[in-house]
Every structure is written in structure tokens, then in C-alpha cells.
Amino acid sequence: MPVLYRALQGFSDILPEEQPYWRFFENVASHVAELYGYQRIETPTLEETAVYLRTAGAGTDIVEKEMYTFEDRADKEGNRTSLTLRPEGTAGVVRAYLEHGLFKLPQPVKLYYMSTPIFRHDKPQAGRYREHHQFGCEALGDSDPAVDAEMISLLYQVYTELGLRDIHLQINSIGDQNCRPQYIERLREYYRPLLNECCDDCQMRFEKNPLRLLDCKEPQDQAKIAAAPKIVDFLCGPCREHFDALQHYLTLYEVPCTLNPLLVRGLDYYTRTVFEFAAGEDKLALGGGGRYDGLAEILGGNPTPGIGFGAGVERIIRAMKRQGITPPPPEKPCAFVVYLARTPELKDEVVKLVAQLRHAGIKTEMSYGDRSAKAQMKQANASGATYAVLVGANELANGFVSVRTLQGTIDEEHKQVEVKPENLIAYLTGG
Numbered sequence: 001m002p003v004l005y006r007a008l009q010g011f012s013d014i015l016p017e018e019q020p021y022w023r024f025f026e027n028v029a030s031h032v033a034e035l036y037g038y039q040r041i042e043t044p045t046l047e048e049t050a051v052y053l054r055t056a057g058a059g060t061d062i063v064e065k066e067m068y069t070f071e072d073r074a075d076k077e078g079n080r081t082s083l084t085l086r087p088e089g090t091a092g093v094v095r096a097y098l099e100h101g102l103f104k105l106p107q108p109v110k111l112y113y114m115s116t117p118i119f120r121h122d123k124p125q126a127g128r129y130r131e132h133h134q135f136g137c138e139a140l141g142d143s144d145p146a147v148d149a150e151m152i153s154l155l156y157q158v159y160t161e162l163g164l165r166d167i168h169l170q171i172n173s174i175g176d177q178n179c180r181p182q183y184i185e186r187l188r189e190y191y192r193p194l195l196n197e198c199c200d201d202c203q204m205r206f207e208k209n210p211l212r213l214l215d216c217k218e219p220q221d222q223a224k225i226a227a228a229p230k231i232v233d234f235l236c237g238p239c240r241e242h243f244d245a246l247q248h249y250l251t252l253y254e255v256p257c258t259l260n261p262l263l264v265r266g267l268d269y270y271t272r273t274v275f276e277f278a279a280g281e282d283k284l285a286l287g288g289g290g291r292y293d294g295l296a297e298i299l300g301g302n303p304t305p306g307i308g309f310g311a312g313v314e315r316i317i318r319a320m321k322r323q324g325i326t327p328p329p330p331e332k333p334c335a336f337v338v339y340l341a342r343t344p345e346l347k348d349e350v351v352k353l354v355a356q357l358r359h360a361g362i363k364t365e366m367s368y369g370d371r372s373a374k375a376q377m378k379q380a381n382a383s384g385a386t387y388a389v390l391v392g393a394n395e396l397a398n399g400f401v402s403v404r405t406l407q408g409t410i411d412e413e414h415k416q417v418e419v420k421p422e423n424l425i426a427y428l429t430g431g
């Protein structure tokens with residue numbers, strides 16, 4: 001059949017065959033998040049554009065090139081609001097924290113979001129999509145580096161409980177409003193005489209977002225990056241102390257990490273701790289985050305420390321597949337009900353029986369339409385059901401149905417017994 005419409009480029013259907021991976025991931029991640037005391041939050045897919053413009057940062061790729069932004073329909077006064085599809089999860093959570101007064105609760109408030117859709121007009125390629133989904137955590141209201149270590153350990157535990165191997169963690173501190181300006185000044189001084197050799201993007205970064213100079217991927221700029229001054233050498237006393245304490249707590253959590261003084265992140269709101277996880281040789285991050293102690297103020301709140309991460313679900317599932325990790329298979333039906341004659345009266349009895357079994361919590365299937373008993377048996381076998389329940393008009397009139405064991409030990413398989421309908425649930429559940 002010719003396909004008339006396809007999903008948009010960079011957008012994907014998540015088909016039933018993929019769902020066991022998603023369910024496995026979601027079960028493990030929510031279990032670990034709750035183990036660490038995090039509670040679920042979900043925020044709307046659309047926010048006012050200003051929420052992201054002011055927080056992610058005007059000079060970032062996300063804001064400059066990747067946001068899906070449009071004007072809303074006009075309100076009664078004819079005004080239109082600029083709206084944006086969520087390009088990242090943190091700003092919306094901080095907006096919700098302020099809007100709902102969560103700062104009045106005991107702090108820190110520890111929140112997670114699960115498989116939340118994120119939209120970025122990125123160049124689609126393997127592992128990079130225009131719609132992806134994130135598992136994320138945010139802890140608001142406490143600046144203790146033990147919260148940073150807990151956050152990183154939580155994500156590490158998710159990866160290890162999924163069975164992922166060869167996980168690398170890189171950490172860095174990018175200072176705060178006290179020490180970063182001096183460093184940026186120093187970085188600009190270093191880059192100024194080299195600028196005409198730099199790529200076009202770096203020329204722009206030099207003006208708008210100098211820290212991102214360190215994140216350039218162009219081969220021509222790598223030697224300059226390697227020789228650039230390092231922010232860790234410019235940290236003020238409190239930032240240094242915070243970073244040292246973080247590393248100490250990470251050793252207590254037994255999370256191995258590498259210090260990467262060039263690690264900067266793609267969003268402007270970060271302060272102090274930044275981190276990123278990857279698996280094996282793959283360069284694409286499996287998750288990343290950091291501290292954002294100034295973000296709540298940008299959104300009109302009181303100064304509120306915060307830290308969080310986002311982890312891409314598609315990338316994690318991709319890494320699981322590469323490492324041959326298979327999720328638990330979906331549960332097979334317990335019973336498949338087969339009708340031996342194709343009369344409306346018998347079909348009514350079968351639908352009634354299927355309904356009773358499902359209401360009793362027994363996973364049950366039947367076939368539909370006008371299939372022969374033989375074709376239904378074929379379906380029953382293909383479904384992987386443990387039992388076929390064979391319903392015939394004469395048998396029912398005599399007060400029984402036949403139950404054939406399809407899956408079981410060699411002795412049990414093909415065993416067929418007559419069971420009274422009122423005893424069927426007990427028989428199927430081994431009672």
C-alpha cells in the first residue's frame with residue numbers, strides 16, 4: 001500500500017515492539033528516583049516563550065536555532081502571546097515551583113519527570129531527534145554539595161540497574177557570578193588574537209557566549225581549546241570548596257568520575273557543578289545537568305539554589321540495544337477463548353466469558369470476526385497463551401468448557417480437561 005503520510009523528519013513513532021524497552025526504562029528510573037526521595041511532576045508542553053528565552057540564554061543554540069516558537073491565536077483584546085514547545089525541562093519545573101509556592105515546603109523539593117517530550121529543531125541524525133524524551137530530576141532549595149552528589153549518583157544507579165556497562169561520568173565546575181566574569185575576561189584575552197583563525201560560530205560565541213568557545217567541535221579549533229585557560233583555576237573560595245566537597249561525596253557514593261576542565265554545557269543557567277554521562281566510545285551524552293542557583297531569580301522568584309539533570313530516553317535505549325541488553329518481555333495472555341461454532345448465541349457466551357475473566361484480572365484474548373475453530377486455535381498458539389478455553393454450544397448446555405494447556409511442562413502440554421464455567425477462574429489461576 002503506498003504511504004500517503006509519514007511522521008515528520010526527526011519525529012518518531014514508538015511502536016509496540018519498542019514499548020518493552022520504554023516500560024523497563026521507566027520502571028527502573030522511577031523506582032530509583034523514588035528510592036532517593038524524588039516525587040513526580042509533569043509540566044505543560046507549551047509555555048510562554050519568555051520562560052525559555054530568559055533562562056536558557058539568548059546566545060545558546062537552543063534559543064537561537066532550535067526552538068519551535070509560534071504566535072498563539074489572538075485573545076479577546078486581539079493580543080497574541082508567543083509560545084514555545086518545551087525545548088528543555090528545567091525552566092518549566094522552576095516556573096511551577098514558584099507558581100505553586102513549593103518554596104513553602106521543607107527544602108529541598110526533589111522532583112522528577114518521566115519520558116517528557118522535548119522539541120529542538122536540531123539536524124536529525126542517529127541519536128539526535130527533533131522530538132526526544134527526557135527523564136529528569138530537579139532538586140530545588142538547597143545548595144549543599146551532598147545534593148549534587150546524590151543527583152549524580154541517582155542517575156548513575158539508573159544506568160547500572162538497567163545493566164549498562166562502560167559508563168563514563170565527566171564533571172566540572174564553571175564557577176558563579178563572583179568568579180566567572182574574571183575567567184570570561186581572561187578567556188576573551190586569550191582568544192582575541194586568535195579570532196581570525198577561528199570558525200564562524202566561534203566568532204559569534206566570542207561576542208555572545210564565550211564559555212561555549214570551549215565546546216566547539218571544529219578540528220581547526222581543538223588545539224586552541226586545549227591550550228585555553230581553565231575555569232577550575234579561577235574558582236573563588238566558596239566555589240572551590242563546593243567542588244572539592246562534591247568530589248569527596250562522589251567517592252562516598254562510589255561513583256567513578258573524570259574531571260574535565262573543558263566541560264561546559266549548552267544552556268546559560270548553569271553555575272558551579274556541571275556533569276555529563278556517556279557510554280563506551282559513543283560521543284553523544286546519555287544524560288547531563290548541573291547546578292542553576294540563579295534560575296529562580298530570573299523567573300521572578302527569591303534566590304533559590306537548584307540542581308538537576310536530563311537524560312535522553314531514546315539514547316539510553318539505543319545504548320542498551322548496542323550492549324545487547326534486552327528488557328523483560330511483555331506478559332503473554334493466560335487464556336485464549338475459542339468458539340467452536342460460529343453462531344451469534346455462542347459468540348455472546350464467549351464475549352461474556354472473556355469479560356468475566358478480564359474483570360477477574362486474567363489476561364485473556366479471543367479472536368474476532370468469522371474465523372474457523374482451527375484458525376482460532378492457530379491464533380491461540382501464536383499468542384503464547386498458557387491455556388485455550390474451547391467453548392461449544394453442546395458442551396455449554398452440558399455445563400462445561402474444555403481447557404487445553406498450550407504452554408507448560410511436557411506432561412502438561414496438550415492436556416485437555418473439562419471445567420465447569422463457575423470453576424474456570426480458579427482453574428486458570430491455579431486455585
Ligand code: HAM
Pocket residue numbers: 087088089090120122127128129130131132133134136137138266267285286287288289290291292307308309310311312313314315
Ligand atoms: P541537555 O544536555 O540539553 O540538558 O539534554 C539532556 C539530555 O537529553 C542529553 O544528555 C541527551 O541524552 C538528551 N538529548 C538532548 N538533545 C537531544 C536530541 N536532539 N535527541 C535525542 N536526545 C537528546 C537539558 O536539557 C537540561 N534541562 C538538563 C538539566 C536538568 N539541567 C539541570 N536540570
